[in-house]
Amino acid sequence: MKVVFRADASVQIGTGHLMRCLTLADELTRQGHECRFICREHPGNLGELISSKGYELSLLPMASGTELVSSDNRTNAYADWLGAPWQQDAEQTVEALASLKTDWLVVDHYALDALWEQQVGKAVGQIMVIDDLADRIHECAMLLDQNLGRKLSDYDGLVPQDCLRLIGPECALLRPEFAELRERSLKRRAYPELKRILISLGGVDRTNVTGQVLDALAESVLPVDTHLDIIMGASAPYLDEVRQQAVLLPFKAIVSVNISDMAERMCLADLSIGAAGSTSWERCCLGLTAVTVVLADNQRLIGEALARSKATLLVEHSQIAEDLISSINRFIKLAGERQKRFSRNAAAVCDGKGTARVMSRLLEGSEV
Secondary structure, X not given: OEEEEEEOOEOOOEOHHHHHHHHHHHHHHHOOOEXXXXXXXXXXXXXXXXXXXXXXXXXXXXXXXXXXXXXXXXXXXXXXXXXXXXXXXXXXXXXXXXXXXXOEEEEEOOXXXXXXXXXXXXXXXXXXXXXXXXXXXXXXXXXXEOOOOOOHHHHOOOOOOOOEXXXXXXXXXXXXXXXXXXXXXXXXXXXXXXXXXXXXOOOOOOOOHHHHHXXXXXXXXXXXXXXXXXXXXXXXXXXXXXXXXXXXXXXXXXXXXXXXXXXXXXXXXXXXXXXXXXXXXXXXXXXXXXXXXXXXXXXXHHHHHHHHOOOOEEEEHHHHHHHHHHHHHHHHHOOOHHHHXXXXXXXXXXXXXXXXXXXXXXXXXXXX
């Protein structure tokens, strides 16, 4: 089976869309299938990472200022994430697909919808859409929305009647090491401590929320022997500032870049401070107690659903200093049973086997 992914990463978009596509591609490749990527050459794109993993990559050029004007009057809040009018993107994608016999095209992009999919769909076998918003019409054979709190009915009228809808964290695209470490991680949660905190606010963190978190922690009552494990991406614009800030903290704080062992670090952590994005499902799989920060509107559904499930404490970005200090101090005061309870609730959300479930559906669909 041949699968092509159309997804982007950038300083503006972040890395989450592309990374979850890579997770699915890696599993497909392990099972003997052929995968390749079509991405646009945004600042902060992950083209080097894609190529380093052995995937063929078609890198679409950025459009000029005059080319960015679309020829229709549709409004899409994420249209500027595409870096070109959707019509041009569709033409370039079809051109990249021309020499391929593609069984599935996997599309993970908030700026794309049914009009783009109808045009590109003529060049491929079937289309699978990965979405989080449920706010626009799609023309696809399969749709994945891995968010807690999402319902099948949220896509009524937005996808064809015969579209297979894969909904909820049981279909979350996690790398296999999360499921492999789940039992070990959950066992160590039986004896909770609060000595090691993992901080990960996305691969880009363009507004330096990491720095705000470190400022707040410095004002908390964390003991000085606390270890802060700070994770950032190489394209994060405030990486150097965070490194300098970490040196001045009263705790041991290490900044790591572009790591490949996130599952192991989550397993070792006692608490996580992270964004309400795709890493939420990684934390849940490992039962990692978390304080979650909503950094964008598309993360609100995840954050609020996890908070309702008592699987996280939710912190608003606009009140991060006050709320984070309060949350950390509460965990210190009520550590133990409180951490156990949050850990159990988180672990019940996601078992880490979603990638295998989605891949199975892709294989079944290719045989239809």
